[in-house]
Amino acid sequence: MARFTSGNDVIAREIIDRYPVAKSAVIPLCHLAQEQDGHLADDALVQIGELVGITPAEVLGTASFYEMLKREPCGRYLVNVCTSISCHLMGGDELLHHAEQRLGVRAGATTADGLFTLEEYECQAACTEAPALQVNYRYFHNVTPADFDTLVDDLAAGRLADTIPPHGTLARIRQRIPSDRAAGAASPIGGAQPGWLTDSPALTDDGSNP
Amino acid sequence: MTDVKREVAVDTVSLTVNGAAVEAHKGQLVIDAADNAGIHIPRFCYHPRMKSVGMCRMCIVDIDTGRGPALQPACMIPVADGMVVDTLSESTKKAQDGVLEFLLINHPLDCPVCDKGGECPLQDNAYAFGPGESRFVEEKRHFEKPIPVSDLVLLDRERCILCDRCTRFARDVAGDAFIVFQERGGQTEVNTFPEHPFASYFSGNTVQICPVGALTAGPYRFRARPWDVEKDESTCTSCSFGCRITVEASRDEVIRRQGVDLDPVNWGWMCDKGRFDFDAMNASERLRTPLVRDGAAAREATWSEAIGRAADALRPALDGGADRVAVLGGARLTNEAAYTWAKLAKGVLGTDNVDCQLADGLPPEVVFGLPRATIDDACADGGTVLLLAPDIKEEVPVLFLRLRDAVLAHGVKVVELTPQSTSMTPLAAASLRYRPGEAAVVARLLGGGDGGGLSIDGDVSAARELLRGATRLTIVLGRPSIGESAATIVDAVGALLGGFPDAHVLTVLRRANVHGALDMGLTPGLLPGHVTIDAGRDWFTEAWGRVPAATGLDATGILAAAAEGKIDTLVLLGADPIADFPDHQLARTALDTVGTVIAVDVLPNASTALAHVVLPAAGPSEEAGTTTNLEGRVLTVAQKVTPAGTARADWHIAAELAFRLGHDLGLESIGGIWDEIERLAPSYAGLTVDIVRRAADRDGALMPIDEAQLAELDGARVTIASQRHRVDAGSATAANRAAAAESQEERQADELAAEAEQSDDEGKGVARGASTSQARPPLLSFAPPATATELPAVDAYGLRLVVSRTLYDNGTLNQHSPSIAGLARVACLRLNPADLARLGLDATATVEVSSVRGSLTLDAVADDRIPPGSAGIYTNHEGADPADLLDVHAPVTTIHIGTKS
Ligand code: SF4
Numbered sequence A: 001m002a003r004f005t006s007g008n009d010v011i012a013r014e015i016i017d018r019y020p021v022a023k024s025a026v027i028p029l030c031h032l033a034q035e036q037d038g039h040l041a042d043d044a045l046v047q048i049g050e051l052v053g054i055t056p057a058e059v060l061g062t063a064s065f066y067e068m069l070k071r072e073p074c075g076r077y078l079v080n081v082c083t084s085i086s087c088h089l090m091g092g093d094e095l096l097h098h099a100e101q102r103l104g105v106r107a108g109a110t111t112a113d114g115l116f117t118l119e120e121y122e123c124q125a126a127c128t129e130a131p132a133l134q135v136n137y138r139y140f141h142n143v144t145p146a147d148f149d150t151l152v153d154d155l156a157a158g159r160l161a162d163t164i165p166p167h168g169t170l171a172r173i174r175q176r177i178p179s180d181r182a183a184g185a186a187s188p189i190g191g192a193q194p195g196w197l198t199d200s201p202a203l204t205d206d207g208s209n210p
Numbered sequence B: 001m002t003d004v005k006r007e008v009a010v011d012t013v014s015l016t017v018n019g020a021a022v023e024a025h026k027g028q029l030v031i032d033a034a035d036n037a038g039i040h041i042p043r044f045c046y047h048p049r050m051k052s053v054g055m056c057r058m059c060i061v062d063i064d065t066g067r068g069p070a071l072q073p074a075c076m077i078p079v080a081d082g083m084v085v086d087t088l089s090e091s092t093k094k095a096q097d098g099v100l101e102f103l104l105i106n107h108p109l110d111c112p113v114c115d116k117g118g119e120c121p122l123q124d125n126a127y128a129f130g131p132g133e134s135r136f137v138e139e140k141r142h143f144e145k146p147i148p149v150s151d152l153v154l155l156d157r158e159r160c161i162l163c164d165r166c167t168r169f170a171r172d173v174a175g176d177a178f179i180v181f182q183e184r185g186g187q188t189e190v191n192t193f194p195e196h197p198f199a200s201y202f203s204g205n206t207v208q209i210c211p212v213g214a215l216t217a218g219p220y221r222f223r224a225r226p227w228d229v230e231k232d233e234s235t236c237t238s239c240s241f242g243c244r245i246t247v248e249a250s251r252d253e254v255i256r257r258q259g260v261d262l263d264p265v266n267w268g269w270m271c272d273k274g275r276f277d278f279d280a281m282n283a284s285e286r287l288r289t290p291l292v293r294d295g296a297a298a299r300e301a302t303w304s305e306a307i308g309r310a311a312d313a314l315r316p317a318l319d320g321g322a323d324r325v326a327v328l329g330g331a332r333l334t335n336e337a338a339y340t341w342a343k344l345a346k347g348v349l350g351t352d353n354v355d356c357q358l359a360d361g362l363p364p365e366v367v368f369g370l371p372r373a374t375i376d377d378a379c380a381d382g383g384t385v386l387l388l389a390p391d392i393k394e395e396v397p398v399l400f401l402r403l404r405d406a407v408l409a410h411g412v413k414v415v416e417l418t419p420q421s422t423s424m425t426p427l428a429a430a431s432l433r434y435r436p437g438e439a440a441v442v443a444r445l446l447g448g449g450d451g452g453g454l455s456i457d458g459d460v461s462a463a464r465e466l467l468r469g470a471t472r473l474t475i476v477l478g479r480p481s482i483g484e485s486a487a488t489i490v491d492a493v494g495a496l497l498g499g500f501p502d503a504h505v506l507t508v509l510r511r512a513n514v515h516g517a518l519d520m521g522l523t524p525g526l527l528p529g530h531v532t533i534d535a536g537r538d539w540f541t542e543a544w545g546r547v548p549a550a551t552g553l554d555a556t557g558i559l560a561a562a563a564e565g566k567i568d569t570l571v572l573l574g575a576d577p578i579a580d581f582p583d584h585q586l587a588r589t590a591l592d593t594v595g596t597v598i599a600v601d602v603l604p605n606a607s608t609a610l611a612h613v614v615l616p617a618a619g620p621s622e623e624a625g626t627t628t629n630l631e632g633r634v635l636t637v638a639q640k641v642t643p644a645g646t647a648r649a650d651w652h653i654a655a656e657l658a659f660r661l662g663h664d665l666g667l668e669s670i671g672g673i674w675d676e677i678e679r680l681a682p683s684y685a686g687l688t689v690d691i692v693r694r695a696a697d698r699d700g701a702l703m704p705i706d707e708a709q710l711a712e713l714d715g716a717r718v719t720i721a722s723q724r725h726r727v728d729a730g731s732a733t734a735a736n737r738a739a740a741a742e743s744q745e746e747r748q749a750d751e752l753a754a755e756a757e758q759s760d761d762e763g764k765g766v767a768r769g770a771s772t773s774q775a776r777p778p779l780l781s782f783a784p785p786a787t788a789t790e791l792p793a794v795d796a797y798g799l800r801l802v803v804s805r806t807l808y809d810n811g812t813l814n815q816h817s818p819s820i821a822g823l824a825r826v827a828c829l830r831l832n833p834a835d836l837a838r839l840g841l842d843a844t845a846t847v848e849v850s851s852v853r854g855s856l857t858l859d860a861v862a863d864d865r866i867p868p869g870s871a872g873i874y875t876n877h878e879g880a881d882p883a884d885l886l887d888v889h890a891p892v893t894t895i896h897i898g899t900k901s
């Protein structure tokens, strides 16, 4: 699967409608695709380009800039172990080594069952709780090797399914704004002025204030 | 030519650069202002024809705007009054050292094996502004050495300094954003989407503007070193746009062409065909020796024998047989060669069966008889352009770049009137489809006339409002499809001028020097310089000794007469009617029937294969002279290499033939020919050799030459009559045009007679040489046709055929160019998806297409650029050619589709 499912296609068009300029929707659409497939397949990038009217290369240019948008298939759980300075001092490297042993893959790889992708990560801003790791960007602090084993067991058994959704899930993408509450998309460049903008004159064609 | 006039002078700003007072235009960038003052600020990412991005930081200099000096990028900062710029300060030097040291961190030391070495801005800047030594000892980043990003361009990412020039060009200039920056930070690289190559007609430009050797062109890689290359400025003759270029040769072989920034024309850009197809001239198949054919087989012959054979075949024309001789082609020639051939054909042989267009052009009264617009006129701020033309990206590609820029950056509104969507459709403010043959119907509606029962839909009225609101309207005019006759387009022009009498016309006829060949009279009914045979009879008889008795046949007439056995000798001047004439059946019968076919050409083709005498001609860059682009700009072409084998310049061949026929054309050099053109061809009056040469270093000479241009070429002493022609032609409204061409002619003749007297008094101009007793004849003008072309009724079961070109087709030059040959596509039948469904065809069905003329077997493909009710076939593609279906005598062709059993 790579192109949007019919349900996601509807959501994709809703997302595009939120923006005055269609190509502004590229990143939310990348998130939507990643939510669907766990990563960004080439077909998805092509389709996003079609939807917003830019080339697949331009979509790729944007998507590849962001670490969190994955171009390779990613496990259901993305485990990021921090080895930056505080965690390094507090045993982050040992934790990563343990994780590699436990999962049977090197950092950067995905387990054969497709459950876990392990990554060595930069500082996660949890330095006071070092060593830290994230699973699908949810924090776990002061993690010992034993904690790690428990965590992996729980994840594999589905005991954390409620708190940690599969990789790619971003609740905000599902956010629906009823049309009566939507601000309405207005182009910052030329175009019609939105209704709620009462006392400020529209910008001129080149985007400057008249 | 090198001074790029980007900014419109509004106000002048005074600043100081390195202690010197400098004047600049308001809004101009510091880097440009410094350039104009002769102070060079080093740069990588800045390119005067693209928006600055400030990516590379090489142009950082000390700029003081009153708050003390600070390092700022000169390519991003507009000048301001009182600004003090220091490009030599200590801090500037330190910044430059730093930038170069950083850029060289990841740059491989490839110079000895890099194409750019010797002409590389990175090398040059490193020498001139760099620290001389690097402190970097770590491992540089590595990428796979060159990866192909397109069929013609390779990318070595290790060498890339991430200046954003190629990617900006692709996105902003060409509109083909197929190469982009990917990844981030130290990993950033330029690349394509997987399996989506940089398929752009303009990809070669990125190689030229890359400031390092990251982008290289396949055809040039490892072929030469800059210091082994000799270059001359010239003009591309792969189409009629007239891009200014350098022709670069090494060991007597052309190995590269690069764009030169000619402000009114190409802005330094070229299309890939123009950039790379020169290698066809180096092909082993090149015609190098004359050939003569007795019976089936052709054999090599000496020039003497071949010319003798050709002269024998032409001799009967001298004694009353002029009507049985015809000359086809000539759009490949330089102006000088075209003039020489016109003089031979019309002045010596006395035949007017001469046509440089192969039924794919427009009548000369449309090309010259209407007020002409320049490219700049069409692209100037706030103008309106009506496109009644083929897809300009496929036929005159760089015009597409200019118009695209005009639309996106200069508020130009485009109204498109075409039988199928084109590359301009997404940029057009209004885009109207007409049913093939019926351009005039929509044109009449646009002009405010009666649509013959056709209702005006919203699109038409919106387009009409746009055109009515236009302050300056340019009609970009060509043949949108060669599946419909030229007459249908002439009708449409008449209708448009009825509604918009002040419109100017820019003709887009594709063939290289077709405008120049028309100027020189290689068309029926005309003599050199836009005069009809009747108007110019006395003038040219006195100069040439003879002119044709009456208007002769055009290409269609010539081939039809030939097919009926009424032509004994047919000269093909670089024309290949068998492949290029829109009606194959007619062309083939004609060439089979003619007694002697004499082909003057550079490469073998289907028509030279049937010729009885083949005379090898010098190709582009093998013959010097001038060429005239589609707006009438006379530009020089350089001879850079010697002609292949024993090939001779086209004008030599004509002069030699005349000599064998006992006539001396009196033409002995390019300059001498030009002197005669200037003296005799009224539209070229005043455009002397001297002016042409001096104009070559500037913008070329726009024809007819006027006082303003002469003034710009300072010191020009010549005043000329032709300016009045221009004024007359320029202010001719449809009303007076239609009223009477004669009265205008009389008026012009009077004025010219007066002018001639005056010139006599001044002892120059017309008085020289021949034609002393004559006034310059009046110029041609356009009168709309009185009756519209009759169209057949719409056939509910048939589809009207749209025949168009693509840039990479199976043309002779393309076929023999190793760089381009692989890019041609296979012919197919393009149908609107709705028609495809209506006919019950699936997307890859093989179908049998038939017309009254013939049938073809093709694959049908869905193409929504074709409107319902029409069908498109590209001409000159592999496999099948629509010329097998076309009848040139019919205004449109209807086809029927049957599935292949
Ligand atoms: S490839 Fe060349 S033009 Fe493109 S970004 Fe790199 S250095 Fe600049």
Ligand code: SF4
Pocket (backbone or CB within 6 Å): B236, B237, B238, B239, B240, B241, B242, B243, B266, B269, B270, B271, B272, B273, B274, B275, B396, B397, B398, B399
């Ligand atoms: S647009 Fe025409 S003149 Fe310019 S490079 Fe291409 S073929 Fe040559």
Ligand code: FES
Pocket (backbone or CB within 6 Å): A082, A083, A084, A085, A086, A087, A088, A122, A123, A124, A125, A126, A127, A130, A132
């Ligand atoms: S160093 Fe690991 S979270 Fe900051």
Ligand code: FES
Pocket (backbone or CB within 6 Å): B042, B043, B044, B045, B046, B053, B054, B055, B056, B057, B058, B059, B060, B073, B074, B075, B076
């Ligand atoms: S030239 Fe100014 S930043 Fe590159």
